[in-house]
Amino acid sequence: MPAANDNPLGTYLKDRRTKLDPAAFGIELTRRRTPGLRREEVAQRANVSATWYTWLEQGRGGAPSADVLERIARALMLTDVEREHLFLLGLGRPPDVRYQASEGVSPRLQRVLDALAFSPAVVKTATWDIVAWNRAAAAVLTDYGALPPSQRNALRMVFCDPRVRAAQPDWEHAARFVVGAFRVDVARAGASSQVAELVDELSALSPEFVALWRDNDVRAHGEGVKHLRHPIVGSIAFEYSNFAVDGRPDLSLVIYNPATPADVALVRSLTETRAVALG
Template sequence: MNTAQTLGDFLRSRRTRLDPASFGFSGRRRTPGLRREEVAQRANISSTWYTWLEQGRGGAPSAAVLERICAALMLTNTEREHLFMLGLGRPPEVRYQSTDGVDPRLQRVLDSLDASPSIIKTATWDVMAWNRAAAIVLTDYSTLPPGQRNILRFLFGDPAVRARQHDWESVARFVVGTFRADVARAGLASEVGDMVDDLCRTSPDFERMWRENQVFSHSEVEHVKRLLHPQLGAIDMEYSLFAVDGRPDLSMLVYTPLDGQIAMRIRSAVAGLSPLVR
């Protein structure tokens, strides 16, 4: 498959579907959609070069040019990603979307995991949704104000959360390094500046780890979380991180208990059949 020609074909198909009148362009046309020079004008690029792109001979465009073409052609997020894959062989940078919650479909997925504590978090590690198992085993996020439902804030600011960690120092250092990588990948370094400054003021441990400038990914560590739960005792859970379809700024974190008896007790507590007693 000729990638350059495929890129050109895709651009042409998106251009011809647009209504010129809705962009203030007039005049009789032999073919549907915008003219090439009109797309180039909207994207602030050379008309000749845009024509070459559609003809499969324009060379590799930069990410900035592709973004302007996406805006000019009114591409959806899915179309934008496809255009980047054709033009640069990689997806575009994540577009962060602020949100007050998740749609009911995602919440139903969480709720179906009745023995697995699960959350949905943003690139800035704000918890947007959780299931009953997470409230029982991890943190009851419903008791926290929305602005405080941030994993770093209660990991470094809540003594009870700190006490539950089997090795708080290692957990905290991993969270800080992964958070740093996530916000940089999402282009949100400036947006989290106030929170980072606040944590540095209130937590000497956070300030120390933040100044270490380490970055981590989930693939670099053992995927087992060990907790010292006040009712369940010492528990081990495997965790897996999943992308949320259509929302690259969100991810779903699922913890699976390794002990079948622990899983049964969590499931019973979620169903309201029994309390968590040792």
């Protein structure tokens, strides 16, 4: 049985360092006794002392700062998941989120959505832009494909789309929840500056939004029950769940599962009717 590793951070740093190709960094391939980059080469790339970096690998350097770990992560060309692991080993917590604009979803994730025939499902960004949806969502929630991409923001739709507002049996309660959950997601993603324009726009358009935004309420958006008032079939109840998309911290998957067999039948009717209309 292998002995316990009492220096997991140093072991991980050495492993990542020895897996790098010196030629990729323009380093002359002189005779080397060990593969990968040397400790002093990593230290130089990270702009830290070679002695201190050596101590860090040896478990003698003390706790590194987040800034130093960021520089080491860049020096070692770590992927996002490798960078997160480095922070967990070095600081016992993941790194601060670096907001990145979404580039859409993979075909595989879209196939997951499409497999949910009668459960409306959407993928949204940290700033609540809807970037993917399934046929049930288009039939029951909103036909997102008929909207320009700039208008597919769930927060904007709650305050600016009369159809979305009419679908809420208790719009004020729903709007308060959405604003609170939106605030949490944006803060967690470090995207406050990215949504400043949207907040300004909604503040100019909706006094109700201004009042709710100033309240500074925060809400969890994990799971719950949602009721919708559909203009064709009437009231539909859903149990919703919000899931993180592994490897894509910028995205979350929201699934609305019909709460009863009667609700399933209503969603099925709307989905099949829309499919026939589209040919």
